Amino acid sequence: MSNQAIVVEDLVKTFKGDVKAVQGISFEVEDGEFFAFLGPNGAGKSTTIQVLTTLLNPTSGSVTVSGFDVGKDPISIRREIGVALQETGIDPSLTGRELLEMQARLFGFSKHDAKNRAQELLDLIHLAEDGDRKVGKYSGGMRRRLDLSLCLVHRPKILFLDEPTTGLDPYNRNAIWDEIRTLNREFGTTIFLTTQYLEEADQLADRISIINKGKIVASGSSQQLKKTVGMDVIDLSFQQNEDAEKAKEVLSSWTKDYRLTNGELTLYVDNGAYLLPDMVRKLDKEGIPPISLNLAPPTLDDVFLQVTGEHLEEKAVIKQEGVVSP
Numbered sequence: 001m002s003n004q005a006i007v008v009e010d011l012v013k014t015f016k017g018d019v020k021a022v023q024g025i026s027f028e029v030e031d032g033e034f035f036a037f038l039g040p041n042g043a044g045k046s047t048t049i050q051v052l053t054t055l056l057n058p059t060s061g062s063v064t065v066s067g068f069d070v071g072k073d074p075i076s077i078r079r080e081i082g083v084a085l086q087e088t089g090i091d092p093s094l095t096g097r098e099l100l101e102m103q104a105r106l107f108g109f110s111k112h113d114a115k116n117r118a119q120e121l122l123d124l125i126h127l128a129e130d131g132d133r134k135v136g137k138y139s140g141g142m143r144r145r146l147d148l149s150l151c152l153v154h155r156p157k158i159l160f161l162d163e164p165t166t167g168l169d170p171y172n173r174n175a176i177w178d179e180i181r182t183l184n185r186e187f188g189t190t191i192f193l194t195t196q197y198l199e200e201a202d203q204l205a206d207r208i209s210i211i212n213k214g215k216i217v218a219s220g221s222s223q224q225l226k227k228t229v230g231m232d233v234i235d236l237s238f239q240q241n242e243d244a245e246k247a248k249e250v251l252s253s254w255t256k257d258y259r260l261t262n263g264e265l266t267l268y269v270d271n272g273a274y275l276l277p278d279m280v281r282k283l284d285k286e287g288i289p290p291i292s293l294n295l296a297p298p299t300l301d302d303v304f305l306q307v308t309g310e311h312l313e314e315k316a317v318i319k320q321e322g323v324v325s326p
């Protein structure tokens, strides 16, 4: 038995009309590892998951899951994996319990075993009280928990989760995080998760690949990725775009490492707390005081910004961390 759960080499997936969804990606996931694909809309996350779970054929490259080749042995792979896709077609007129029992029967459980397994899973994902309600009446968070439980029925070794918390509020997001964490830590399930939320990748994953426009642009643990950015990140915003441009010139003697996006100036420096007062004084003197400023250690958004030149999430989300007033 190999100890690589997933091995992907030079995977390319092109759709009709010359859409290059995945453009030559390579990565490995070890048995028991929690691995995340972090990337924005259209990055190629769902396409990759669909190839890895044998739902789409690769255009070129090689993919093995649990030691089996996706082209040669899709049936063996399907026995070992659980998949929760972004779009699921669940019959809203059935109850959570009925759906779980049906899924178990499809996987060859006896009637008696299917009943027991359904109850076990309802307990595991904290849906026991709502098990006999119709799924059409579930909240978004309950639906996602049921989606998760449906792909656990046959006790898969590897779990593929495509944006499992997109659109959920923080309470429900946290509940799902706890459940996924438990599966990984207590049951040793290998997890391949995709997300657009940097905090999700940061909190959960042992290792992260950042994917953008069909290519992996950075890989490593959260710590390793943040270390590539440097020590501190200073964000300055200004009344007008021209002010940010001018501020960049004024502050250029402090650091050559900066990004300018939509009137926001982001500076990467080694000793932010020490430099910041001088910087603000200088900007004041030049008549371009910043309207907001923020000093914080790097986040995965800073990593994303450095490798792609764009922000991954809305600035407002990042701004909540460690705000410093002048």
Ligand SMILES: Nc1ncnc2c1ncn2[C@@H]1O[C@H](COP(=O)(O)OP(=O)(O)OP(=O)(O)O)[C@@H](O)[C@H]1O
Pocket: 015, 016, 019, 020, 021, 039, 040, 041, 042, 043, 044, 045, 046, 047, 048, 086, 196
């Ligand atoms: N069946 C398809 N036919 C044609 N183009 C497709 C198909 N599926 C995906 N694409 C295109 O491939 C690219 C990658 O799409 P994909 O769904 O993999 O992105 P994603 O990272 O999952 O995005 P999101 O976060 O929005 O779910 C996009 O440009 C998309 O329009």
Ligand SMILES: [Mg+2]
Pocket: 045, 046, 047, 086, 162
């Ligand atoms: Mg997707």
